[in-house]
Amino acid sequence: MKSEKICEAEGLLKMLSGKWKPQIFRLALDGPVRFNSLLRQIKGSNKQSIAVALKELEEQELLEKKVVKLKPLHIEYNLSEKGKSLIAVFRQLENLS
Amino acid sequence: MKSEKICEAEGLLKMLSGKWKPQIFRLALDGPVRFNSLLRQIKGSNKQSIAVALKELEEQELLEKKVVKLKPLHIEYNLSEKGKSLIAVFRQLENLS
């Protein structure tokens, strides 16, 4: 029983592994994120890595891709319900330190 | 304020990043762990990687190294207080799914 404890956590660690996914996810907490603006916001990043990270976050269903058919016709990535459910976990982590 | 939320989490993700650290940490939840027995328990692992992972977990102060001067004179790694404080976070993660 005890050893099961971390299994969800192992999944989470894997989902948010890599150089850019944590930052992207954090930004997504504040609102929808977009490819090009991430590229500008996250210094040192690059197209390829951001594209891959977004794809993975989408596959893991932490983010949801959405085509916005408005004025400048763009794509945005929103935090999914699954993603939102993690906020509580992060809040608790904060309280530890 | 909102974007601070994940900062502790980013630290945690980094501390437990890599292929073997999560598993080692999980096993450490159940009691002290040892180099050679980890090597046997964790299938597909290897000396080098386990050694590096243990060193890093120790540096990050999630585990504490201890020389046990008993019968077969060995070394064990115990969960530190910092390590124990994470248990609550993992427990919460469990409850989400």
Place this chain on the structure above:
DNA sequence: ACAATTAGTCAGAAAAACATGACTACCTAA
């Protein structure tokens, strides 16, 4: 005395992750 177990280290190779620059394709504003 000898073999096994303990806990590693080290150099080098292989694999995975990440970065770079060129390119595509669609839309919009001048």
Place this chain on the structure above:
DNA sequence: TTAGGTAGTCATGTTTTTCTGACTAATTGT
């Protein structure tokens, strides 16, 4: 119609991580 912004892909190269196999060295069991 041309320039700039949107959101990417692709091939290639570099860097980081991980693995392999050889080796060390002290301790312990037979």
